[in-house]
Amino acid sequence: MPTVFTHAVVAGVAAKVFSGQTKPLRFWIAAVAVSVLPDADVLGFVFGVRYGDFLGHRGCFHSLFFSLIVSVL
Numbered sequence: 001m002p003t004v005f006t007h008a009v010v011a012g013v014a015a016k017v018f019s020g021q022t023k024p025l026r027f028w029i030a031a032v033a034v035s036v037l038p039d040a041d042v043l044g045f046v047f048g049v050r051y052g053d054f055l056g057h058r059g060c061f062h063s064l065f066f067s068l069i070v071s072v073l
Helices: 004-018 025-047 064-072
Strands: none
16 A cells, blocks of 8 residues: 555655656655655644545545646645
């Protein structure tokens, strides 16, 4: 089962494999942060957002549109 930890590991490995040059620490921090960002939607449970809601887990934060917005930013 994917977790925030496995998302971070896959992001780090992919960045290392597909990057032929040395990257600064801020790159690695950003790679890990962006890979776990979609799973931050579980924090909505604390505020009463239900699992199946638009802002719920695996809702809009797991969409291609959200990834496009994050990549543009």
